Amino acid sequence: MEGLVPLAYDYPVLGVFWTTLWIFLWVLWFFLLFKVILDIFRDHDLNGWAKAGWLVFVLVLPFLGVFVYVVARGKNMGRRELQHAQDxxxxxxxxxxxxxxxxxxxxxxxxxxxxxxxxxxxxxxxxYQQAKQRVLQ
Known part of the structure; x- marks a missing residue:
């Protein structure tokens, strides 16, 4: 056995916290990304070219694209989600x-x-009685 074998007690509690935090933020990021992509397709006010433009922007520059989309069009995301649920x-x-x-x-x-x-x-x-019984059963 050459080298060091990491053991569970070699990983500090703060390291576990940071790892958990990064995993949580990573999952949250993908959740937000998919939410924005769904909202792009759900919005009936945008025409096809505008949807394609937003989609390319969000996929090519994801962090900037999602940030700009949420700032520019985020106000109505909740309304569109509510309308979709009501429909x-x-x-x-x-x-x-x-x-x-x-x-x-x-x-x-x-x-x-x-x-x-x-x-x-x-x-x-x-x-008649036989047929009536079949219908009522």
Whole structure:
């Protein structure tokens, strides 16, 4: 065994703190970078060339690009995020209403159709009751 073997007690507590801090800042940086890139694509006020320009600026000079973007357009980032969340919630609510509404209407339509068939005499009372039980189950 040549050389020194670093042991856990050779790494000071302050070193652990600094390493943890740098890792935290690194993750925070990537979070902010992706947030800015998503906001660039989410913004409907920017045209395609402006989006491409901001994206190139953020990717070529990331620290300066993100800093300038947050200073120049950061005020509305929260509003766009909130609007996106509200749009998603509205879409989910509409989907639930359509899905829940169609199931109830479908059963009611089937029962109404069965009732018409029975009234016309196309099916017997026994067939009507059997079909009604299948629809209601």
């Amino acid at each position: 998603q919630q509205q879409a989910m609510d509409d989907y639930i209403r359509r899905t829940a509404g169609s199931a109830g209407a479908s059963e009611a339509d089937q029962l109404a159709r069965l009732s018409e068939l029975k009234a016309r005499g196309d099916i017997t009372e026994e067939e």
